[in-house]
Amino acid sequence: MSEADKQFNIHDYLREYLFPHFLCPGCGHGIALRALLWAIDELDIDKDRLAFVSGIGCSGRLGAYIDANTFHVTHGRPLAFATGLKLARPDLEVIVITGDGDCLAIGGNHLIHACRRNLNITCMMLNNEVYGMTGGQVSPTTSDDRFTTTTPYGNHEPVFDACALAEAAGAGLVGREITLQTPSLKDVLKQGLAHPGFSFIEVMSDCTEVFGRKNDLGSSAEMVLTQKASVRPDFLENAVDQPFRPHQIKTGILASNDRPEYAESYRNHIDAMKRDHGHA
Amino acid sequence: MPDSAPSETVSLQGNHACALGALAAGCRFFAGYPITPSSEIAERMSVELPRVDGVFIQMEDEIASMGAILGASMGGMKAMTATSGPGFSLKQENLGYAAGAEIPCVIANVMRGGPSTGLPTRPAQADVMQARWGTHGDHPIVVITPDSVPEIYMQTIRAFNLSEQLRVPVVMLYDEALGHLIEQVRVSDGGDIEIANRKWAADPGPEFSPYAAGEDLIPEMVRPGDGFRTHTTGLTHAENGFPTQDPDVVEQYMHRILDKLEIHKGLIESYETIDTNDADYLVVAFGITARAARRAIKQAHEQGIRVGMFRPITLWPFPVEAFESIIDGKRGVLVAEMNAGQLITEIERYRPAECRIEGLNRIDGETITPRQILNRIQELADRE
Numbered sequence: 070m071s072e073a074d075k076q077f078n079i080h081d082y083l084r085e086y087l088f089p090h091f092l093c094p095g096c097g098h099g100i101a102l103r104a105l106l107w108a109i110d111e112l113d114i115d116k117d118r119l120a121f122v123s124g125i126g127c128s129g130r131l132g133a134y135i136d137a138n139t140f141h142v143t144h145g146r147p148l149a150f151a152t153g154l155k156l157a158r159p160d161l162e163v164i165v166i167t168g169d170g171d172c173l174a175i176g177g178n179h180l181i182h183a184c185r186r187n188l189n190i191t192c193m194m195l196n197n198e199v200y201g202m203t204g205g206q207v208s209p210t211t212s213d214d215r216f217t218t219t220t221p222y223g224n225h226e227p228v229f230d231a232c233a234l235a236e237a238a239g240a241g242l243v244g245r246e247i248t249l250q251t252p253s254l255k256d257v258l259k260q261g262l263a264h265p266g267f268s269f270i271e272v273m274s275d276c277t278e279v280f281g282r283k284n285d286l287g288s289s290a291e292m293v294l295t296q297k298a299s300v301r302p303d304f305l306e307n308a309v310d311q312p313f314r315p316h317q318i319k320t321g322i323l324a325s326n327d328r329p330e331y332a333e334s335y336r337n338h339i340d341a342m343k344r345d346h347g348h349a
Numbered sequence: 350m351p352d353s354a355p356s357e358t359v360s361l362q363g364n365h366a367c368a369l370g371a372l373a374a375g376c377r378f379f380a381g382y383p384i385t386p387s388s389e390i391a392e393r394m395s396v397e398l399p400r401v402d403g404v405f406i407q408m409e410d411e412i413a414s415m416g417a418i419l420g421a422s423m424g425g426m427k428a429m430t431a432t433s434g435p436g437f438s439l440k441q442e443n444l445g446y447a448a449g450a451e452i453p454c455v456i457a458n459v460m461r462g463g464p465s466t467g468l469p470t471r472p473a474q475a476d477v478m479q480a481r482w483g484t485h486g487d488h489p490i491v492v493i494t495p496d497s498v499p500e501i502y503m504q505t506i507r508a509f510n511l512s513e514q515l516r517v518p519v520v521m522l523y524d525e526a527l528g529h530l531i532e533q534v535r536v537s538d539g540g541d542i543e544i545a546n547r548k549w550a551a552d553p554g555p556e557f558s559p560y561a562a563g564e565d566l567i568p569e570m571v572r573p574g575d576g577f578r579t580h581t582t583g584l585t586h587a588e589n590g591f592p593t594q595d596p597d598v599v600e601q602y603m604h605r606i607l608d609k610l611e612i613h614k615g616l617i618e619s620y621e622t623i624d625t626n627d628a629d630y631l632v633v634a635f636g637i638t639a640r641a642a643r644r645a646i647k648q649a650h651e652q653g654i655r656v657g658m659f660r661p662i663t664l665w666p667f668p669v670e671a672f673e674s675i676i677d678g679k680r681g682v683l684v685a686e687m688n689a690g691q692l693i694t695e696i697e698r699y700r701p702a703e704c705r706i707e708g709l710n711r712i713d714g715e716t717i718t719p720r721q722i723l724n725r726i727q728e729l730a731d732r733e
């Protein structure tokens with residue numbers, strides 16, 4: 070089949086025998102998965118070489134639906150598991166799917182160290198501002214005054230800007246996109262997958278059923294349109310992770326560097342050691 | 350392995366013997382986080398693994414270390430981590446994941462005094478129960494307690510063999526005193542030791558089920574990249590690997606992961622007995638304490654007291670049948686352990702009528718001495 074004939078067909082990548090899937094109607098997570106599989110399709114990565122590692126949460130459940138090597142591990146630890154898997158098997162394309170709670174709260178330590186090491190893993194974090202799976206508790210990205218089941222009087226905690234965090238910790242590539250702009254999201258993910266170091270991609274998702282309902286944000290369509298109105302790809306100042314606020318959400322590739330990739334530098338060090346000490 | 354090829358006898362610290370045993374068993378991945386008194390295992394691995402094209406990584410904490418070895422193991426490498434009390438606590442959730450998803454791995458826990466930060470540089474044997482029940486839920490686990498440096502070496506090899514064959518996490522449990530003890534060890538060149546490997550599934554046909562097992566109850570493992578494209582999860586799963594809440598399937602799964610140790614107990618169980626046949630009394634001890642017991646028993650024999658020793662090498666699953674046949678007819682049993690009384694709760698389960706069971710416990714960060722054990726043996730005998 071020539072390149073031109075090849076059309077992305079999501080059904081080629083799903084374990085549809087597991088359907089109906091568990092996502093609520095209108096959940097942004099499904100769109101993010103579509104964009105990820107689309108990016109993989111355009112990069113023509115062999116399914117047998119694909120390894121998805123996901124944590125616990127609605128986001129973490131996505132892995133099971135992908136027709137690839139899928140690992141659904143413990144809450145917050147997918148990056149730790151992925152680090153071992155990738156070091157043992159550099160031939161695999163290792164992709165982590167995680168949520169704002171999984172990645173920034175319980176797994177925050179692993180995130181900053183994964184960024185620092187710069188091992189060639191792509192991490193897609195689905196930020197819906199909430200703990201969707203456990204019924205809608207506050208998360209490290211829940212914005213000001215939002216109601217959740219554990220902020221009954223409105224949230225007063227400051228948020229993490231996950232991309233700024235990842236950039237500061239040294240991630241090889243950092244990007245962000247909203248789900249409504251699916252082709253752009255696909256492109257950002259594609260760049261993340263193609264980057265030789267650690268890539269951190271934040272997807273502004275929407276939890277219609279729990280977070281949207283609790284905060285009167287309207288239907289899923291209304292939620293993503295509110296997000297869209299906040300997107301200013303050209304605006305790079307003072308942006309924060311508050312997707313449903315009239316703030317500017319920075320999108321696109323926000324940072325990249327060419328720091329040495331972890332596995333490669335490890336190998337180089339060992340080769341040098343063997344040369345120096347005659348251990349070849 | 351050290352640079353030299355042939356088997357040779359070398360002076361080794363217990364922790365280094367653990368590292369070299371792991372390498373001899375084929376371990377090629379180590380992830381850890383420094384903690385006294387286990388750090389020498391990581392340090393030795395950081396020297397040796399790069400020489401054999403293995404991977405050593407110091408992670409950001411023990412949770413990450415445990416996660417990383419499971420990732421490496423699922424990638425196809427034999428993998429281990431090492432830690433002590435506080436770090437062992439942190440590893441528990443992912444250790445349960447290994448038990449539930451049946452991922453081979455070895456965890457060394459070099460025991461120090463607890464609770465909490467406790468006595469970082471002092472020995473204890475107070476993780477008997479944490480090693481068995483530290484993670485939540487009913488789960489299979491194998492725990493091995495060597496009592497000498499050569500035994501640490503040999504049993505670490507066996508820990509890998511069992512873990513790979515049975516798809517179960519195996520804990521090497523010994524105390525600080527053994528970890529830092531230096532003894533002569535015959536380090537193998539590879540020719541004279543048995544190495545067992547996991548069973549790899551060969552055919553990713555359409556009907557393939559990653560958690561379907563034959564009579565041995567051990568499913569074959571799949572290597573990512575071999576065309577299987579299976580799912581691994583800590584959720585309770587059906588034979589196809591996907592989560593289920595069907596009570597029948599859940600029960601079948603639970604029975605299989607628990608029963609697999611039961612049906613393979615002949616392979617797992619290991620223990621040492623000394624003069625148990627015509628003894629009136631029995632000392633039960635493991636690890637460093639068993640060394641003191643051995644000497645005390647000799648001295649008791651000189652005084653005409655008929656006492657033997659039972660030393661579990663596999664602490665969990667406890668060698669029940671062997672122990673029951675040995676305790677039968679004994680008048681008294683002394684359980685000596687460096688904790689406030691943990692193994693004794695297991696021993697009491699097998700107490701025959703008319704048998705007195707007493708504990709000798711030490712919780713001050715010091716090892717139990719032969720003198721202490723001898724005194725208690727004498728008391729036991731005098732009380733009759």
Ligand SMILES: Cc1ncc(C[n+]2csc(CCOP(=O)(O)OP(=O)(O)O)c2C)c(N)n1
Binds near residue numbers: 129168
């Ligand atoms: C150790 C542990 N703590 C808590 C939980 C309960 N838990 C499950 S999912 C979740 C939060 C998920 O939130 P997020 O990562 O944002 O994912 P989402 O569901 O929003 O996609 C929590 C706290 C757990 N499974 N394990």
Ligand code: SF4
Binds near residue numbers: 201276277280
């Ligand atoms: S609870 Fe929220 S995050 Fe989870 S599937 Fe439903 S909409 Fe999506």
Ligand SMILES: [Mg+2]
Binds near residue numbers: 126170196198
């Ligand atoms: Mg969330």
